[in-house]
Amino acid sequence: MSIKSILKKELVTISLSQKDVLDLQRIAKEFIKQLASKKIKAYVGGSLAKGTVIKKPGKQDIDIFVVFDSNEGIRRFEKVLKMIKLPGQLKKVHGSRDYFQIICDNILLEVVPVIKNTNPELAENVTDVSLSHVKYIGENVKKNPRISDEIKLAKAFCWANRCYGAEGYVRGFSGYSLEVLVIYFGGFVKFLKGISRKRVIDPLKYFKNEREVLNELNTSKLTGPVILIDPTYKYRNVTAGLSKETFERFNIIAKKFLKFPSLNFFEWQSIDIEGLKNFTKNNRRVFVEIDLKTDKQEGDIAGTKMKKFLDFFVSELERRQQKVLVKEFDYSGEGNKAKGYLVVDEKKEIEIKGPSVGLVNVVKNFRKSNGKNSFKKNGYWWVKKETSLQDIFRLVKKVEGEMSVSARLDNF
Numbered sequence: 001m002s003i004k005s006i007l008k009k010e011l012v013t014i015s016l017s018q019k020d021v022l023d024l025q026r027i028a029k030e031f032i033k034q035l036a037s038k039k040i041k042a043y044v045g046g047s048l049a050k051g052t053v054i055k056k057p058g059k060q061d062i063d064i065f066v067v068f069d070s071n072e073g074i075r076r077f078e079k080v081l082k083m084i085k086l087p088g089q090l091k092k093v094h095g096s097r098d099y100f101q102i103i104c105d106n107i108l109l110e111v112v113p114v115i116k117n118t119n120p121e122l123a124e125n126v127t128d129v130s131l132s133h134v135k136y137i138g139e140n141v142k143k144n145p146r147i148s149d150e151i152k153l154a155k156a157f158c159w160a161n162r163c164y165g166a167e168g169y170v171r172g173f174s175g176y177s178l179e180v181l182v183i184y185f186g187g188f189v190k191f192l193k194g195i196s197r198k199r200v201i202d203p204l205k206y207f208k209n210e211r212e213v214l215n216e217l218n219t220s221k222l223t224g225p226v227i228l229i230d231p232t233y234k235y236r237n238v239t240a241g242l243s244k245e246t247f248e249r250f251n252i253i254a255k256k257f258l259k260f261p262s263l264n265f266f267e268w269q270s271i272d273i274e275g276l277k278n279f280t281k282n283n284r285r286v287f288v289e290i291d292l293k294t295d296k297q298e299g300d301i302a303g304t305k306m307k308k309f310l311d312f313f314v315s316e317l318e319r320r321q322q323k324v325l326v327k328e329f330d331y332s333g334e335g336n337k338a339k340g341y342l343v344v345d346e347k348k349e350i351e352i353k354g355p356s357v358g359l360v361n362v363v364k365n366f367r368k369s370n371g372k373n374s375f376k377k378n379g380y381w382w383v384k385k386e387t388s389l390q391d392i393f394r395l396v397k398k399v400e401g402e403m404s405v406s407a408r409l410d411n412f
Contacts (some may be wrong), residue, residue: 003189003261010266011149014054014156026047027087027107028062034084035066040077042066045130047111050137051242052151052179057268059108066113066130071124074113081111094297097125120233132232137179144183153188154178157257160266163250167340168304169331171243172250177228180238192254201228206234211262269343279343285325286389289410291338296404303331303338309405310340313396317342320392321350339408346389354381 010044016024025048032042039230046063047053068074074097081090081100086106088115102109112127114397120129140150158164166174173181184203185191199209206229207213213227221227221237230236243255257265280287290313292306307329314324323345354370355362356379363381367374368384393409400406 001261001263003258006261006263007153010153010156010263013266015249016053016055016060017378018054019076020060021048021053022106023064024053024060024360025106029065029207031064031102031109031111034086035080038084040066040068040073040080040081042111043131043134045134046110047155047175049134050174050179051141051145052137052155054152059103059106061108061110061140063128064109064111066111067116067131069116071115074115077113078159079252082323091193092278093299095126097127099127119232121232121235125406126236129230129232129236133176136185136231137176140183147183147187150188150191151179151182153192154182156266157192158250160251160268161250162253162269163253164247166241167301167333168241169307169329170246170303171248173242174238177238177242180228180231189258191256192258195226196251196254198204198226201230204229204231204234205226225291273341274324276328276341276343277327284346286346287411288340288344290342290387291404291408291410292338292340294336294404296336298335299333302336303333305340306331309400309403309407312399313340313393313407314342314402316392316396317344317389318386321347322392323347326332334395339410344389347388348388349384350387351382356380371377 002093022223025044028044028048028308032044035042043049043065044062045065046061048062056181065300066077068077078092078100083304086102088102088107088109091101091103093099093101097113099113100111102111108139112130114128117128120132141151148263155164155178156177161172163172164170164175165172167175178204181195181201182188184201185194200213202213207216212381214222217227217235217237220234223235223242224242225244226242229236230238253265271305277279277287279285290310292309294302296302296305310327310329314327317324324342325345326341326343328341329338330341354366354374357363357376366381366383373384375382375384390409393407397407
């Protein structure tokens, strides 16, 4: 099957019917009307407003941006929500700025308070520029209606391959970044082909060249594998949250799809646990399964806490000369539990570098402490020590409380 026919078929699967879109718009308008009765301004945002919404498993979400002149209005907003008739259950979500979810049967209203601003540079929070994002993408979709389908394909592809989402435990492409990138490259396939070749992308050419970008942007915004200048604000890197790890995985999958196109690439890719176990057979590789749990708020906060613990364990393994061949993190985005999966090339005896041979008194104490296990190599004294994955994990567990995570090795 050709790429063209595959994409055509996938579009049918991920596109909402006109009736579905109208139903979502009706629910949004009814809620906005309720807020208007309390003299509160609100607007539909996100994919629904931009025309880039895709069909999702589970609940279909609708973003509603509620605009205030100051933080004082935001502080009073929760009381207002409790006074009006809501289409579902209200839930407060903590973040860089608290927002609200209204949970209906098959729809999730994400109600995001923003402060009105005309200058993105003065925005207190990234959500305050969200309406300018809606305007930019909406204008481009209006100029080129075909691009909305290309954006939908990019979102579906990244979601299926666990590269979609700005959450700290994913560190993938945000919806807005995919919209900007697909518009910039001119289509989904062009995006797949072009993204790996670009370090800096400046859609509206705010800067003369790459060097000027690197000089002008804050250092903290230049750490990711791709620098995507926000068309609505030149000093923001839209892909600042994209990790090297996620980006590399995305590029590998994109190359495979371009070489061997298949609808399978648009199906949710679960972690192949049996495949990881088979990868460890007949050699010294070890499959490690970790149960993770936290008491932090479910979603981004809980997921990020548990992912940080897994990353810390991996860094300690590598510091102790264990080679981590595969790392996978599995969290649904709901609840307070997750799984970590590793394949480790285990080294049961490691060499630890000691003092320089010229430090006579230090060497004397070093040799006395380590006895026959000490030896000389390349101008230094070294010591051989036995270790195991369980020993390293026991050391890592000592920081559980500090990291607000409890962990257990499931297969040891």
